[in-house]
Amino acid sequence: MAVADEVRHDTASLYRFVASVCAICDQREAGRCYLPASDIFLKYISHLGKRTKEFLEIFADSIPTGPTYNLHRQKLWTLRSSWYELHQYVKPTTDAHTLSLPAPLIEGLIARFRNLPGFPDTRFAIFHIEKLNYLQVVASGIRELAQQIASIIPNPPPLPPNLGLIGIPYSQSSSVFLNCLIPHEMGHFAYGEKAVGSALAPNISSSLNRAFSSQLGTLQPWQMAWLTDLLHSWAEEIFCDLFAIHLIGPCYSYASIEIADLTNVLGNTSGLGRLAASCEFSLTHPAFLFRIKQHALLLKTLGWWSEIDFAKSHYYRVLELSDAQADSVFTFPRGQSLGGGALDAFFEVVPMIKEKVANTVLGLDSGLTEYKSLSRLVKEYLKNGVVPSTILHPTDSTTRFPNLVAIMNSGYTFYLESLDSLILGIKNQDPSSIKDRQSWTEKLEMWIMKAIEDHALLTGQKAGQQ
């Protein structure tokens, strides 16, 4: 086959690939609606595909055969690899239509995120992931991909500005409680956009220098680079945890405890070694109990701690237990001989992380005042099987519309401490039945979601503002 024919073949092959991705963007399942940001993202990919195809249609005829051949041929490779990367987000985004994600919760969180300084127009597209995990696609990574493609094709569409991409587990589409983890992913977006990592770099460097002062002469450069990356990873996770608590309150901690199954550290489980395992830092994340300890400390600082009075719940005991752990109990076995120093250096950086979080959320109302005022009433509505979106305040008989933070934290607390009281009020239902508990938890989540949706209507926020 002649070189020109080979290029024509390869170009057509790539064209077909791009066309198939565009078809997914354009031919979405009938009747499906998307969050505005997801819609924008899919339209962007479709538009980018259209421009790519236009470029490919003339590419094979325009490629020179002389010494610059390889340079031009490289363009096909770059386009293909970029589209391979984009490909992974398209179908999961079309799967995450409004029936398969907690749209009111996400819209409420986005509205709150936009109150932060510097993020008035931020949007988040949502996609499904197969793992039981939450993740945020680094915005700069998507921008890089878009730039790679844009550097080759003429008239590329601009990447929608202020766009974040968050992956949520496909199975949690209707869950409200576990999706309280989404603010952590929003934190990753804020961390990247505010360049917090760069701002922390000098602190991380000096902390490492101090922690390893006696070994500086013997440490290899790669070891120091590895330690630096490690501390950056841990710092980002702590930043995102604390950011999430500022954004949504203690329900983020409850969801963290639930997804990590941390209640297994309670009671007589020492034989299982769960407590020790929960104190281990990994290569990417701080130890679970260290994270929860930081949650507890922030909840105290923000004034939430005295409101978390649900002594009946074992989630609270996990917070208490974490809070009681001294720094010395945390370990980093994977760090081997460098583990102890890495932890010492990291503990020194934590106050700086807290400072960066505080700067990022400057001016954001924690929602605590409204929670204090309405929590008991919201729970009373839930106990009576009523959506708590319009609350009658007994002091002055006026109606109140609880905000996202008040609804979520009251709802989660009710779920933890008072689900029985709801079930006991219903005929032929038994709080000791796992099936009945599951059924009423699901209904409770629906009421909470409806209350969040109603709040936007009752306070005049129009639909589709994202």
Add this chain to the structure above:
Amino acid sequence: MILSQREIKRRLAIPVENPRSLVITPLLQEAETFSTDSVDLRLGTHFLLPPIPPPPFADLSATQSGSSYMKFHIPLGKHLVIQAHQTVLGATLEFIKLPFDTAGQILTKSSIARTFVVIETAPWIHPSYRGCLTLEIANVSNTPLLLRPGIPIGQLILMSVNEPVEEPRLGGRYLGPVYPEAPPPLDTDKILDSIGVPPRSVEDPPKVP
């Protein structure tokens, strides 16, 4: 006796834990929502469409379930087209909680009814009910109809019940829904057996001579 606007508002101002309390939420544009003897209810954003193409027949028995309905979410600001003679299950935007001594009825708003749309064929609401009301919307006209979630579509009429009984626990087949709910399967064999009718297989229809 039908509850007046004044009585409805009085009931709305009773704390939720009181069984005589009434809840309707969200109450939007309150001034225009109340008539002298009714409250307007709006169309919600979730729908269940019967399967397309339709099955050979609908069977109420346990062998069929509501899962064959197609779920749709039509956000505020968008619309749903209901073809001529098509039916769809919708729900009210408002979640309601009725007092224990009050029953209700939902009627199609006259402006909607005059486009030959019926929103409810099982309009009675029992005392102590709570939830968004499922609407059996039928376009009985010869013209496709565009429906926009958020529009006032029904009227809620409330009536006091003589000698009401306050049940200590809530009951009912449909408790607390916020989306339209498909009918739960009925054990028709058991129901008919209870009056002496033997079960009969739907796979064995009567032969036409």
